[in-house]
Amino acid sequence: MLVYPNSGMDSNQKQRDHFCLKNPTEGLETECRVSDLILVSPFLKVPIDFTLYPASVGVKCGPTIPRTPIIIPRDYTATDLEEEHRLAYFREDVGINLHHWHWHLVYPFGNNRAEINIVNKDRRGELFFYMHQQIIARYNCERLCNALPRVKKFSNWREPIPEAYFPKLDSLTSARGWPPRQANMRWQDLKRPVDNLNVTISDMERWRRNIEEAISTGIVRLPNGSTQSLTIDTLGNMVESSILSPNQELYGSLHNNGHSFSAYVHDPEHRYLESFGVIADEATTMRDPLFYRWHAWIDDLFQSFKETMERVRPYTNSELENPGVNVTSVAVEPAGGSGQTNVLNTYWMMSDVDLSSGLDFSNRGSVFARFTHLNNRPFRYVINVNNTGSVRRATVRIFMAPKFDERNLPWQLADQRKMFIEMDRFVVPLKAGENTITRQSTQSSVTIPFEQTFRDLSEQRSDPKNPKFAEFNFCGCGWPQHMLIPKGTAGGAAYQLFVMLSNYEMDKVDQPDGSELSCDEASSFCGLKDKLFPDKRPMGFPFDRPSRTASNIEDFVSPNSNMRLQDITIMHQNVTEQNPRNPST
C-alpha cells in the first residue's frame, strides 16, 4: 500500500519504514521509531470522527478494561487554509444540527393531504421563515466575530459554487460515506427517476418569478383561478414548500428543491449511483457552508416581502410604545462568582456523549465520544423599570446585534435589524413604581439545556407508537444553550443589547384549554406543542420590518421609553475546560 504517495516524502523517513522491519542488526528501540511511522502515513493525519471503526475498538476491548472516551478533534473537516473553516465550530456543532433536525421533525412539510393535521400547526409557515432567519442572523454574527463578511446569498443558480465541503461522516444506513462537494461545482438539471426527481433549473427560475410576482403584487393565485392576499405565513408555506402551499403547481417548491439541487451536484442523473450530500438531510445540512448561502437567499426573499411597505406596513408608534413603562437601566451580570458587568464570556468545553446506541449490532455498554464545543459563562439580565401606570403585565423582548458592520462602520437600521438575534422573551408582572427584573441566561426562551440536547435518543426509539414519542421529539427542539452567545473575539466584540417591554394587551394569546404544557423552554424557535404560538406579534417583532422613520438603532429606540440599548462586549477566552458532567475516567 501507499506505493505512490510515498514518493513525495523525504527518503530518510521512508527508508525507516522498511528499515524497521528488515534490518537484522538493529534493535527495536533504536530503529523502529513507531512515532515516525505514524508521521509517514497520511492516513493517521486524519482524525477520527463518529464512525464505527474507532468506536468498535472501544467496544470490543471488553468491559474489564476501563474505557477512555474517544476524542473527536475540533478541526477535522478542513484546515485554516480554508477561510470558511473558521465557522466549522458553528456549522458542525452537534447541538445545532440536532436542533435543526428536531425542528423539521416537529414541523414536517408533508407529502400528501392525509398528513395535513400533522403539518397544519399554528403559524408554521411564518415560523419556517423566522427560525431560519435567526439561524442566518446568528451565523452572520459568528462570521463577523471571525473577521468574515456576512454570508453571500446564493442567487445566481447558474454560477459555480466556490465553497467546497468534505463532510467526513459515515452514513450508517447506506454503509457509504456522505459524498463531498468539490470547489466550483454547479447546479445541474436533475433527472433521477429512482428518487422521483425530474426538475430543471428553468423550473426553479419560473417558480422564483411567480413567487416574486406574488410578493410584489401581494396577490396569491389559487389553482381554481381565484386570488387571496399574501401573508408571511402563506409565503413561508409557498417557499418551503409544505402541503399547505396554496398552489404548488404555480409556486413550486423552491427551498426543498434548492437543497436537492445542491445535494446532487456530483451525480445529477444517478449515473454513478450516488446518494445525496449532507445538504439534503435535515440532520446534517447545517454542516455545509452552502446551507447558509442558500438560506441567505431564501431569507432575502422573505425580507423583500417584509420590505414591501404598501402591504407590510412598518410598525406605528402605538404598536411599539408601552405608555407608562420606562426602562431606566439594563445590565448583564455574571451569574456566579466574579466578573465584569456587561461582558459576556465564551470558551471551549469538552463534553462526553455516549455513542453506543449509534453502533450497530452491539450492546456492550457505553462508549463515550469526547468533543469540543463553544460554551458561555452563565449570566443574568438585570432590568430596572419604572412603571408610572397601574399594575400590569409586559412582555420583555431581548435581542442583540453587533454594533459595527464588517467594515467596522456603524450600521444602517435597514441592515442591522436583520442582524438582531433573539436572546429571550418572557412575560413579567409590573407593579406600580420601581421594578427590578432579573432573568438568568439559562431561562432563555430560545434554548434548551445541554442535557436535553444530548439526551439518550434510544430511550424512546424503541417504541414509535408510544404517545410520548411526539413529545419526545418536540422536547429535542431548541437552540442549544451552549451556543446562545456568539463566540466574540479575544479582544472583545462590541455588541448592542436591546431590551423592550411591549404592551402585553397586544401580545397575549388565548390558548385553548387542554393538556399541560410540556417542554415550553424554547418556544421562540419551536412554538408550543399542540398550542398556538405564544406571542401574537409577528415573529421577530419589532425587527421583522423596516422602520418608517429611524435610520439607525439609536433613533429607533430613543422615542420609546419602553426600550433601551446597552453596549456590551463578548470576550472569547481560548481555553478548553472539561464538562463537569463528564463521567469520571
Place this chain on the structure above:
Amino acid sequence: MRNVEDLKSLCAYCQLRINPYMFNYCLSVAILHRPDTKGMNIPTVAETFPDKFVDPKAGRKAREVAAVEDSGSRMPVIIPRDYTASQNEPEQRVAYFREDIGINLHHWHWHLVYPFESADRAVVDKDRRGELFYYMHQQIIARYNIERMCNGLTRVTRYNDFRQPIAEAYFPKLDSVVASRAWPPRFANTVIRDLDRPVDRIQADISDLETWRIRFMEAIESNSIVLPGGRTMALDEQTGIDRLGNIMESSIISPNRGYYGDLHNMGHVFISYAHDPDNRHLEQFGVMGDSATAMRDPVFYRWHAYIDDLFHLYKSRLPVYGTDKLDFPGVTVSSVAVEGRAGANTFGSHWEQSTLDLERGLDFSPRGPVLARFTHLQQDPFTYVIECNNTTGTTTMGTVRVFMAPRNDEGGQALSFEEQRRLMIEMDKFTWNLRPGSNTIRRNSADSSVTIPYERTFRNQVNRPGDAGSAEAAEFDFCGCGWPQHMLVPKGTAQGYPVVLFVMISNWMDDRIEQDTVGMCNDAASYCGLRDRKYPDRRSMGYPFDRVARSGVSSLSEFLTPNMRVQNCTIRFTDTTTQRTAL
C-alpha cells in the same frame, strides 16, 4: 531484527500502534524479502482489507451476520456486479475488469514484489525490473483495450495534457478501514492542480511533470541519458528499456532521479489529490494513490496508456527484427487449433459467482467464516493444439509463444500490423522438446505462464500446507503475483468477438537463461518474473511484438515466418451466471 522471534515481537508491538495498512505493508515486504521467512505466507490483502476490494455494504452486512447469526447458519453476503455506476455511464461497461478483485490483487502483489524503494538496494534492484514495469503495464493496457473493444468502446484515450479536465469521474464506494472514512471520489471534469501538502511532504507543480516528460523524450531522441555530474551514457538495445523503465516509474535505481524526476508515481499522486491539492480539507488520497485500488479507476488506464506511449516511442526507434531474429530454421508450425467446450477455435466466457471469506477483515472479534459472494468473469477451460514439424534431424528445444489480438478495429476494419501488435496480449509461453519429424503440442489454458490459479489468487492462508520452510509451504512463496486465471481471456461478445491467435516457436538456444529454477513458484513468470532469479527469457519482453515490423510488412500474415502460425478464433460470451462452490 535478528530472527523471526524478534520480528514477531515487533509485530506484536506495532500492530496496536501503527496504522494497519502501514503495518500490513511493512510486514508483507519484510516477509517477502527476509531470508529467514521464505516459508511464510503473507496475509491475503483482499481478506485482511476487504475495504480495498469490495463494496462496503458487504462489509457492513458481514459485521451484522457475524454478530447476529451462528456460524452454522450463515448465508453469504452478496456483492452486486454494478455498484459503482449505472449503465448510463459508458465506462461502466468495463467495470467488471477494472473492479475485478483478482486483477487488483495481482497489481498490488506486483508492486509488493517490485517495490520502487527500499533501504536495501537489492530488494529493488531485481533483474530487468524496469523493463518488467514497462511490459506488465503495457499488457494491462492491451488487455483493457481489448475489453473496451468487446464492449463497443474505443481504445482508451491517453492522458497527455495535464492542464485539461479529466472527463471520467470515479466514485469508488469503498470505505477506508484506517481513516474510517470513505475513499474520496473524483467528480467529472476535475483538473489536477499544483500540490502543496506539507503534511505528506508533497510539493510539486504540474510543470514538474511537463519538465520530466520532456527530459524523458530527450533521452529517447538522443538515445542517451544524462547522469549525475553531467556525463552522458548511451542507451543500448538490450538494457535501454530497463533503464528507461526505472527512470519512468521512478525507482531508486533510476540513473538520475534528480534530473528525470518521478513521472509515473507523481502522475498517480497528482490525480489522487486533485480534490484537495493543498490539504485544506484534510482529505486523503483517492484510489489512484494506492496500488491495491488504482486499477479500479478509469483514469488509471488513461495515465498508463500515455506512459505506454512514451515507451513505445523508444521501442519504435530500436532496430527492427529481421527474419534472422524471428525464424527458427527447420521448425515449421503447420496448424494451430483451440479445443474446448465452446467448440472448435472458440473461447467461451460467462459470469461466475464466487465466495470470499471476509473474516479477517472484521476487526477484533472472533467470528468464524463470513462469506461474501461476488460475480466475476470466467472462461471455459480450453486446450491449444499445435502441430509442428522439426526437419533439423535432431531433438531440439523451442519456446512456444502464444499471443492473442483482435482482428478488427472499432470501426470493423482489419487492423494493420502496427496497430495489432500493440494489442497483442500474451496468453502463454513455455518450452517444448521437439522430436525430429512431426510433433503435436497440447497445452491447457490452466497452465498459462501469465496466470495463477483461482485458488492462489484468493488463497486462504489458514489452509496453507506444511510448516514454514517445508517444501509444500515454499510453493506459497511469491505466488500472489500473477494475472488471475479467470481473466485470461477477454470477455468477447454474444455474437462471438473475432480474434486472432498467434503461435510462434523460437529457438530455445537464443532464449534460454542458464539458472536453477527448482522449487520456485514459476507459473506466472511472464508478468512477475521468478523470485530471486533472472527473468526466464533472454528476449526483450513482448518479443516479437515489442518493435515495429521489418520493412514490407503491413499485416500480421506478412509478418509470419515458417515457425509462426495464426488461427482465427472467436470469443463467445454467454450472459449466464454459474456458481462456484466455496473454497
